[in-house]
Amino acid sequence: MTEASWGGGAIEWTMSASLEDVTRGGEQVPEVTSLERAVRAWLDLPAERRGAAVLTAERPVTLPGELPADRYVGDAIGRIAEHLSGDGGGDESGDAA
Numbered sequence: 001m002t003e004a005s006w007g008g009g010a011i012e013w014t015m016s017a018s019l020e021d022v023t024r025g026g027e028q029v030p031e032v033t034s035l036e037r038a039v040r041a042w043l044d045l046p047a048e049r050r051g052a053a054v055l056t057a058e059r060p061v062t063l064p065g066e067l068p069a070d071r072y073v074g075d076a077i078g079r080i081a082e083h084l085s086g087d088g089g090g091d092e093s094g095d096a097a
Contacts (some may be wrong), residue, residue, distance in 0.1 A: 011035070011083055016058040022049060035061070039084060042077045050074060 013036035020030040022045060031041055035057055042053055051074040060068035063079055072080060 011061055011080070012059075013084075018056050020054045020056065021052045035080075036084065039077060039081050043081055050077070053077060055080070 014034050016032065017035040017038040018030045018032045019038040019041050022031070022041075031038065033041070038055055042050060042055065045053065053074060055072045055077045057070045057072075060070045061072075061080060062068040063083070066079075
């Protein structure tokens with residue numbers, strides 16, 4: 001696998017990522033999955049819960065006009081979500097990483 005980047009290629013949606021600080025079933029349990037599925041899980045959260053969420057990627061992601069980062073908090077996750085494809089993106093296996 002290559003490093004996730006925007007400039008030289010597409011975001012590597014299948015790399016491992018975790019979505020943390022999100023209450024699930026009354027507990028804060030991190031969800032470890034692919035980057036794509038973590039971002040989609042964040043999009044599925046109620047708006048009032050999105051601000052506390054923390055997304056940590058396996059490797060840095062470079063978005064246009066930004067420095068590479070492997071940790072995004074709250075609405076910053078939305079900047080990654082803007083680059084999701086509408087058809088389910090790159091993680092077609094359905095398996096968690």
